[in-house]
Amino acid sequence: MSEETEKDIFIVSPSSLDTLEACMRRYFYTKVAHLAPKEKNEALIRGDFTHEILENYYNGKKDLRPDNLHETLEYASKRASERIDLESSLAEVCIDVFREYALHYVNQDWEILGVEAKFSRVLYENEVVKILFEGKMDLVVNINGKVIPIDHKTRARKEDPNKLANQYIGYAWAVDTNMVIENEIGFQTSKKAAEKFRQSVMSYTAANINEWHENAVYHSLRAYELTKENFFPMSPAACKFCNYYEICETTPESRPFKIGRDYTENEAYDLFAQRR
Numbered sequence: 356m357s358e359e360t361e362k363d364i365f366i367v368s369p370s371s372l373d374t375l376e377a378c379m380r381r382y383f384y385t386k387v388a389h390l391a392p393k394e395k396n397e398a399l400i401r402g403d404f405t406h407e408i409l410e411n412y413y414n415g416k417k418d419l420r421p422d423n424l425h426e427t428l429e430y431a432s433k434r435a436s437e438r439i440d441l442e443s444s445l446a447e448v449c450i451d452v453f454r455e456y457a458l459h460y461v462n463q464d465w466e467i468l469g470v471e472a473k474f475s476r477v478l479y480e481n482e483v484v485k486i487l488f489e490g491k492m493d494l495v496v497n498i499n500g501k502v503i504p505i506d507h508k509t510r511a512r513k514e515d516p517n518k519l520a521n522q523y524i525g526y527a528w529a530v531d532t533n534m535v536i537e538n539e540i541g542f543q544t545s546k547k548a549a550e551k552f553r554q555s556v557m558s559y560t561a562a563n564i565n566e567w568h569e570n571a572v573y574h575s576l577r578a579y580e581l582t583k584e585n586f587f588p589m590s591p592a593a594c595k596f597c598n599y600y601e602i603c604e605t606t607p608e609s610r611p612f613k614i615g616r617d618y619t620e621n622e623a624y625d626l627f628a629q630r631r
């Protein structure tokens with residue numbers, strides 16, 4: 356076995372960085388135990404279905420399908436009838452919003468380089484561990500010769516992007532660019548298309564990106580060490596809106612019951628499982 360393969364591999368993603376920076380106990384529940392609340396929230400289902408429609412749509416644009424919008428609408432209707440987690444009324448709303456979105460940007464001529472584009476880059480390496488930063492970008496485009504990752508965000512109300520988010524600045528680092536676009540898709544019924552559909556451009560200096568990298572390495576190494584020690588401390592300052600509050604607020608001995616009743620254990624998901 357080579358020296359290389361004897362090293363531990365520790366994988367972080369934009370979302371796992373958010374989690375491990377906020378609370379290591381939450382990191383344990385999400386990324387180690389793979390627990391998710393049994394009850395799926397509507398915003399998540401809406402976002403998931405809309406992303407699925409957009410994936411089909413931008414793949415069609417990439418392949419220059421002549422009747423792309425029509426084909427995507429047909430695909431969306433078919434998927435709406437197949438998905439058991441999706442109420443038909445919610446599916447209709449998603450499809451209507453998508454149609455309005457596609458017509459709003461009908462003349463946008465981005466060159467599509469990748470859809471649901473996977474990336475993996477070594478964030479840090481020493482003699483014992485290699486930390487990989489991995490994920491999937493909704494879209495990667497070429498605008499005037501510049502490679503720009505794009506993230507779709509579905510929202511019930513308008514919200515400005517967090518330029519410092521691990522997702523955005525991490526994407527810039529991962530593909531060695533200095534620009535990322537958040538593609539906001541609003542679901543407000545009272546707003547005009549121009550107000551609901553906003554594309555916010557975030558640009559970064561090399562110093563911004565270096566600073567992100569230093570922070571990401573620090574937090575990832577700390578998480579790696581704590582994971583090896585199997586110690587996942589709680590961070591009560593981060594509890595507001597946490598999906599695991601119901602678990603943490605109970606006594607340690609009653610947690611297994613609470614978990615069994617209200618949470619499901621998902622399968623571990625490895626983006627590059629076949630490669631490793």
Ligand code: SF4
Nearest residue numbers: 378381589594597603
């Ligand atoms: S409820 Fe608080 S302590 Fe528990 S996992 Fe969430 S953030 Fe951490």
